[in-house]
Amino acid sequence: MSAQEDAARLLVRTLEAEGVEYVFGLPGEENIHFVDALRDSSIRYVLVRHEQGAAFMAEIYGRLTGKAGVASATLGPGAINLQLGVADATTNSTPVVAISAQVGLDRIYKESHQVVDLVSLFRPITKWAELAPTAEALPEMVRKAFKTAQTERPGAVYLAIPEDVEAAKVPSGLGPLPVNVVRPQEPSPAQVARAADVIALASRPIVLAGHGAARAEASQALTGFA
Known part of the structure; x- marks a missing residue:
């Protein structure tokens, strides 16, 4: 450079x-x-x-x-x-x-x-x-x-x-920072258990899924869940 x-x-x-x-x-x-x-x-x-x-x-x-x-x-x-x-x-x-x-x-x-x-x-x-x-x-x-x-x-x-x-001119040696990929955190087990209890008690549950399911490549899991 x-x-x-x-x-x-x-x-x-x-x-x-x-x-x-x-x-x-x-x-x-x-x-x-x-x-x-x-x-x-x-x-x-x-x-x-x-x-x-x-x-x-x-x-x-x-x-x-x-x-x-x-x-x-x-x-x-x-x-x-x-x-x-x-x-x-x-x-x-x-x-x-x-x-x-x-x-x-x-x-x-x-x-x-x-x-x-x-x-x-x-x-x-x-x-x-x-x-x-x-x-x-x-x-x-x-x-x-x-x-x-x-x-x-x-x-x-x-x-x-x-x-x-x-x-402007930049100093020698200045370059891009390393790319760090942010990994999504796993959901809280307690929150998952709570959601399961709520769903189990529901008589007519409705699934509202947004584009996040597609981004997470969770379409198959969502279909199976539904």
């Missing part, structure tokens, strides 16, 4: 470490370094006609694979266009990582062109939303984003990357 690697290429390496295969999105001036870095990676950049389409494509990818789909956009209206798909992913318990550009930290406090508090907009519709304050923070924040999105109950997360952070 070159000592002159920029944050955009570090970001791409963190996505590769997470097993990302596709990034669905639209490029813009403020995230062009990221899009350019994807050209030299194993990740396929899927160009869409509208950011809303990118968010829904990422959601369907997450729903079919169980791995977080990644949607990308530029700042301002481009990022806001991701919101419908991002909200849908959260309400449908689907892992999605939405990444957008943001104005540089050198002017984010000004009333300048396309300055919108994107983190505040995304926070109510995601499990976690944050702005990357430095290039050095990217490995830890990307790891947190994927871990949060993919942990039960799955949902969408959002990460804003200021344009000056994206273009």
